[in-house]
Amino acid sequence: MDDRPASTVSALEYDPAPESAAVARLRESYGLFVGGAFVEAADGATFETLNPATEEPLARVAQAGEADVVAAVAAARRAYDKVWRKTTGPQRSKYLFRIARLIQERSRELAVLESLDNGKPIRESRDLDVPLAAAHFFYYAGWADKLDHAGFGPDPRPLGVAGQIIPWNFPLLMAAWKLAPALAAGNTCVLKPAETTPLSVLVLAEILQQAELPDGVVNVVTGDGSAGAALVASPVDKVAFTGSTEVGKVIQRRLAGRGTRLTLELGGKGANIVFDDAPIDEVVEGIVDGIFFNQGHVCCAGSRLLVQESVAEEVLHRLRRRVDQLRVGDPLDKNTDVGAINSAAQLEKIRELTDWGEREGATRYTSPCALPERGYWFAPTVFTEVAQTHRIAREEVFGPVLSVLTFRTPEEAVAKANNTTYGLACGVWSEKGSRTLWVAERLRAGVVWANTYNRFDPASPFGGVRESGFGREGGRHGLEAYLDV
Numbered sequence: 001m002d003d004r005p006a007s008t009v010s011a012l013e014y015d016p017a018p019e020s021a022a023v024a025r026l027r028e029s030y031g032l033f034v035g036g037a038f039v040e041a042a043d044g045a046t047f048e049t050l051n052p053a054t055e056e057p058l059a060r061v062a063q064a065g066e067a068d069v070v071a072a073v074a075a076a077r078r079a080y081d082k083v084w085r086k087t088t089g090p091q092r093s094k095y096l097f098r099i100a101r102l103i104q105e106r107s108r109e110l111a112v113l114e115s116l117d118n119g120k121p122i123r124e125s126r127d128l129d130v131p132l133a134a135a136h137f138f139y140y141a142g143w144a145d146k147l148d149h150a151g152f153g154p155d156p157r158p159l160g161v162a163g164q165i166i167p168w169n170f171p172l173l174m175a176a177w178k179l180a181p182a183l184a185a186g187n188t189c190v191l192k193p194a195e196t197t198p199l200s201v202l203v204l205a206e207i208l209q210q211a212e213l214p215d216g217v218v219n220v221v222t223g224d225g226s227a228g229a230a231l232v233a234s235p236v237d238k239v240a241f242t243g244s245t246e247v248g249k250v251i252q253r254r255l256a257g258r259g260t261r262l263t264l265e266l267g268g269k270g271a272n273i274v275f276d277d278a279p280i281d282e283v284v285e286g287i288v289d290g291i292f293f294n295q296g297h298v299c300c301a302g303s304r305l306l307v308q309e310s311v312a313e314e315v316l317h318r319l320r321r322r323v324d325q326l327r328v329g330d331p332l333d334k335n336t337d338v339g340a341i342n343s344a345a346q347l348e349k350i351r352e353l354t355d356w357g358e359r360e361g362a363t364r365y366t367s368p369c370a371l372p373e374r375g376y377w378f379a380p381t382v383f384t385e386v387a388q389t390h391r392i393a394r395e396e397v398f399g400p401v402l403s404v405l406t407f408r409t410p411e412e413a414v415a416k417a418n419n420t421t422y423g424l425a426c427g428v429w430s431e432k433g434s435r436t437l438w439v440a441e442r443l444r445a446g447v448v449w450a451n452t453y454n455r456f457d458p459a460s461p462f463g464g465v466r467e468s469g470f471g472r473e474g475g476r477h478g479l480e481a482y483l484d485v
């Protein structure tokens, strides 16, 4: 074993291997997608989206006002009444298959665009975001003509018009999670991407045109929270939201008593629980994947490591060495492991919470990696000596920051893992199946991974309990959110 202090073990040197930004085919400006056409906002308002790795503007994008949202919802209503509700399952399947195939065809362009607009490493957008987005359309294409057999009665009905609001951490993938089941079930949609990452969804809108999806079946309104609020206030039949618990609560209050269906996928403070019999090198990879994947901008991130006391020292030693080897930098470089923080605001939030970590007495370990001068960056960070009362153990940091706690018995692990207001995801690492099942049964979380972390599959339902929200996306369960059952 290598006993040198972690910081002297340098990362392997790699030559730069950048993907070309030109592949993204950026345009100077992008419009709203309403009734099958790209249009300007009624009042001509626009905003800029940046490349968080350079702070340079990428494009100007239309800022939807109330009138634009009303027009988009009206277009979706017309499309629902006149066209989409009359389509058969096999017809909807055909459109969804086409969309999936077109995403695959334009996958390189989408991956580069996603990395430019979001800051995530191209390795992740290329190997995860884009293929999984296509997989969701393929998966729900398979359900569209089998709704009678989905377990919701002989002839389940769609809800009508769905208003869908998504965050910036997985822009294209979250759009796919929302649109694919909604369309398969026979709904029409108005989708609002996040203000820092609108571009890949607008290319997806182009793909919908290419697929000859009837006009108005999907509409995209870009803009900030005010556009989202206008969508929630509009006469939609269903609202699906992924984002912060704070905004989720605002939406829930806003819809109270209106009869509009609602599903919420909110924040998390996932526990990654490591028992002393788990294979340590695999565990270390799982911890790294759990918290440093996508810069930790992941609602189900394993942001709390609960490690059994008897192996804590060894696990942490190997973890620090591994953290030192993470390559942080240019998101378009194929060797990059950790990209840019999505926005100045998110970087500020991460800094504030990590400052609190130190102030409240936790011990901070920061990767010695060099950070680029421009752009929003945060070096991978591990806090030990964390107490359950610390803010970094309770609040969602949504950044590359791990809080480590220890436990002695399975009972203590479960108690600590459940000591959170959230309930989205957890991981359990052990060689013993019976122990894993005993723990998994007692965890209050929508998803429990065993000997892996951040594993996604369109066939597998995903969603939370408690302040992580309600409703499921993915799998057969994901259809229920868009059917009148």
Ligand code: NAI
Binding pocket: 165, 166, 167, 168, 169, 192, 193, 194, 195, 223, 224, 225, 226, 227, 228, 229, 230, 232, 242, 243, 244, 245, 247, 248, 250, 251, 265, 266, 267, 268, 298, 299, 346, 349, 396, 397, 398
């Ligand atoms: P946010 O919840 O404000 O944004 C998510 C989406 O909601 C965006 O499209 C935004 O424009 C929209 N929105 C904002 N205010 C709205 C309103 N009043 N009505 C309707 N839609 C509205 O999240 P934000 O500010 O980007 O991030 C803040 C924190 O939230 C993060 O630090 C993180 O902890 C958490 N978060 C969690 C996510 C998750 O996947 N669970 C995703 C994004 C953020």
Ligand code: MG
Binding pocket: 049, 050, 051, 052, 116, 117, 118, 196, 197, 198
């Ligand atoms: Mg951006």
